[in-house]
Amino acid sequence: MFNKDKVQEVHKKFSDYHDKTEKSLEKRPERNKTFFTGSGDEVNRLYTPKDVETVDYQEHIGFPGEFPYTRGVQPTMYRGRLWTMRMYAGFATAEESNQRYKYLIEQGSKGLSVAFDLPTQIGYDSDHSLAEGEVGKVGVAIDSLADMEILFRDISLDKVSTSMTINAPASVLLAMYIAVAEKQGVSAEKLRGTIQNDILKEYIARGTYIFPPTPSMRLITNIFEYCSTDVPQWNTISISGYHIREAGSTAAQEVGFTLADGIAYVEAAIEAGLDVDAFAPRLSFFFNAHNDLLEEVSKYRAARRLWAKIMKERFGAKSAKSMALKFHTQTGGSTLTAQQPENNIVRVAIQTLAAVMGGTQSLHTNSKDEALALPTEDSVRVALRTQQIVAHESGVTNTIDPLGGSYYIEAKTDEIEKRAMEYIKKVDELGGAPAAIEKGYIQEEIMDAAYMYQKEIESDERIIVGMNQFKIEEEAPKGLLKVDPIVGKMQKDKLVVLRENRNNAEVEVALDNLRAACEGTENVMPYILIAVKAYATLGEVCGVMREVFGEYQQSVNL
Amino acid sequence: MEKIDRPIRVLVSKPGLDGHDRGAKIIARALRDAGMEVIYTGLRQTPEQIVNAAIQEDVDCIATSILSGAHNTLLPKISKLLTENDSADILFVAGGVIPDDDIPSLKENGVAEVFTPGTPTGTTIEYIKNNIKR
Amino acid sequence: MENIKEKLLNGNKRAAARLITMAENGDPQAANIIKDLYDKSGNAYVIGITGPPGAGKSTLTDKLVKSLRLENKKVGVIAVDPTSPFTGGAILGDRVRMSDLNTDPGVFIRSMGARGNLGGISEATGIATDILDIFGCDYIFVETVGVGQSEVDIVKSCDTTLMVMVPGLGDDIQAIKAGVMEIGDLFVVNKADRDGSKKTAREIRTMLSYKTSDWTPPVVMAEAVNNEGIEDITMSILDHKAYMETSGSGIDRRIENKKNELLNIVREKMYQKLLEKTYDDRLLEVLSEEVAERKNNPYSAVETILNRLNIK
Secondary structure: OOOHHHHHHHHHHHHHHHHHHHHHOOOOOOOOOOOEOOOOOEOOOOOOHHHHOOOOHHHHHOOOOOOOOOOOOOOOHHHHOOOEEEEEEOOEOHHHHHHHHHHHHHOOOOEEEEEEOHHHHOOOOOOOHHHOOOOOOOOEOOOOHHHHHHHOOOOOOOOOEEEEEOOOOHHHHHHHHHHHHHHHOOOHHHOEEEEOOOHHHHHHHHOOOOOOHHHHHHHHHHHHHHHHHHOOOEEOEEEEOHHHHHOOOOHHHHHHHHHHHHHHHHHHHHHOOOOHHHHHHHEEEEEEEOOOHHHHHHHHHHHHHHHHHHHHHHOOOOOHHHHOOOEEEEEOHHHOOOOOOHHHHHHHHHHHHHHHHOOOOEEEOOOOOOOOOOOOHHHHHHHHHHHHHHHHHOOOOOOOOOOOOOHHHHHHHHHHHHHHHHHHHHHHHOOOHHHHHHOOHHHHHHHHHHHHHHHHHHOOOOOOEOOOEOOOOOOOOOOOOOOOOHHHHHHHHHHHHHHHHOOHHHHHHHHHHHHHHHHOOOOOHHHHHHHHHOOOOHHHHHHHHHHHHOOOOOOOOO | OOOOOOOOEEEEEOEOOOOOOHHHHHHHHHHHHOOOEEEEOOOOEOHHHHHHHHHHHOOOEEEEEEOOOOHHHHHHHHHHHHHHOOOOOOEEEEEEOOOHHHHHHHHHOOOOEEEOOOOOHHHHHHHHHHHOOO | OOOHHHHHHOOOHHHHHHHHHHHHOOOHHHHHHHHHHHHHOOOOEEEEEEEOOOOOHHHHHHHHHHHHHOOOOOEEEEEEEOOOOOOOOEEEOHHHHHHHHHHOOOEEEEEEEOOOOOOOHHHHHHHHHHHHHHHOOOEEEEEEEOOOHHHHHHHHOOOEEEEEEOOOOOOHHHHOOOOHHHHOOEEEEOOOOOOOHHHHHHHHHHHHOOOOOOOOOOEEEOEHHHOEOHHHHHHHHHHHHHHHHHOHHHHHHHHHHHHHHHHHHHHHHHHHHHHHHOOOOOHHHHHHHHHHOOOOOHHHHHHHHHHHOOOO
């Protein structure tokens, strides 16, 4: 990209600058001996053309909307259309969550993002013994289609796109969504949205698994197949790095392990007989937006370039849509502090800039109180405004990939891509992501990184403002959101009524048929759809699947 | 009389359905590095499972990590079971996302101390060392 | 604890747990109680399980326990994990794989850290096994990670020793400590769905063909996590149990096991005594310096040390 001789000239001058500066350090030392990125990698004082001399513009950087997509997956990016401001929300009952969704739509949110409570995520009804104390706490409680209908009351499903953070029982919640749309008169072909549906990261970092890996992969490929014909605009998976990062990984690990999971899903789908270009365009990703802005921007670029190459070279994808990595981003929850919560607004603003300058397709911004509780209406509004201010006031959306061409950014993009590729190789050697998870490799790598991070904080090597430095005496914050414990009882009562009013014979037949389908090799989605329409509960449907598939047994990887 | 330098035994556990175990694993490692024996039970533990394990392992301390908001239901249950099983002398501490407002009531219900986000592992370790009852 | 002896005999879990703690800490009270109650023991059949890390021992133990529970047997599990030589701490994670058993009243699970050379793990495990025996267990599993000599020694004194291997360790079978392969009464190739499982089974059978004894250790394929092979393993254990209890060589083996147990404990105690008796005048450090500076030789130094123990 640069003239070889010129680069050498500059590098000579750089060496002079370097030597001079090193000498001056005795009198005027730098603030630290070494400087590190958020992930702990050393950063040089200065980056010059020498650091990127092997970069070829056409091959490595390219143009937005063109292979290898380093600069972005659409030709006009935010000049054409801003990223979707999609705020993750949901708590307590479907009624209350419905209110919150309507509020967010009023305030300018363009997409819905549903948070489910833990019993729902793990396939238990609100009256299950393990649901005690958990109903409605981290998200909305959905026990049956009836709750789903309330959740989207007065919201036309052909007018919004909905992302559902649901994994092990994704098939069931998707079926419920399709059923609600049907009742609204909206056909499945019109539906736009995403289900997270990424079971591998549950085993790695998030813990809301139900079934063992093999049947889980079957369910996932069943969904790919069903949607490719019946719900063609739906993103069938959101391959997630967010949680891997939250569990303590580095940026390179976030990319490496996420793409390794992606590879596993693609392989599973191909093995199930699907053509790569039939499902790959609907794969999407989900990344973290952490504190080190420059490292994060490099990370997203590296991920896009690496995935494009993998899809093309490893899987022989032909369609451009198969190679373009589209992703949703969430600002890193684990970076927020309980101390001086106002500071979190600033952190989220920086993380928003990182995600936007990194080319995200949609974004959730955390609220200031989230180290302590679910957000109030007021704090969620500020989080949404943060995105709007960046979009309309900061100027970073005026041009595409504004940091492209920075010597540091291009060098870092290369570095992260290289290191992510090493992780993918290692996972391949272990037999692929499912095998690597079983052997505990991925979990241990993440744990080591997390432990190191913690040690750095405790030794003050890593400063967290308000927590280990710049502390103040403060009172407990007031006005946090609390989920009324009565929610549990309300859901239980609803279940009683539901079971009385539905056609229980119909439910039984549907569940029996589902059981047979699970035991066989048919696609289970049509059977789940019939069951949920008959108002079988989530717990009942998952109960059948638990019977047939068994439950995942956790392992220790400390 | 029994103050030999025998390792302190701690049960580290995640009650309820919450699956985020970064904190629990960090505490487990930190306690091990401080010379303690850590019995790690993993995810999805019911109060009964936790207390039974604690009794069989004859631990000095139970450390629970919970981020799901279910602490007001689950932690008092654990405490109650400890008392019913004559084991209230086991030091019972908790960490995770637990609002300050809830702490006084938890303490009234048998939780000795709550370590909120940002607490250095050293603080937790010192507390355990200084407060175990045997 | 008051009346700990009576409580133990009555099957009180807290009493058993407390006594095991005393044994772990070298509290002579524990050994004394066992001395008194030893004639009440002997009901429990002890199965040692060892193998490399990652072989799936805990999962396998979990399934075997469940299988025995179906016959209403009371089962104890002692899981020994390595202790960090730097900090003296340990993460004992075997219970994770046995979560369901936490609330089964007929099961008692105890995790122990190996606690290093001075830890006296052989004695502690021995006493813990006796405690669970007296407590009322019909079967006791002693599970160790076969990486250290003492972990191997422990399973040598069990009635039946089960070696768990995994395919893909291939050449590591050769690398595994000699002595480990010899003590196995039953070999399990776990995670048998993996590539190389048949090869692993063949390699084990080849090594076993050099063994001379009237018990031929079976090699069983299993996928513990899917409950495959559990029945076969249980049957093999019971077969070996019959052999141990009825055949002449089985009874000889029992005596051999007890000899191993005695030797293990004696070895530990002698080591402890040695360190005790050389502590005050730092005899070991002094002699080591002398040998390093070649003012003394190792063999005379050893004689000096043995003299301290009154051993000629």
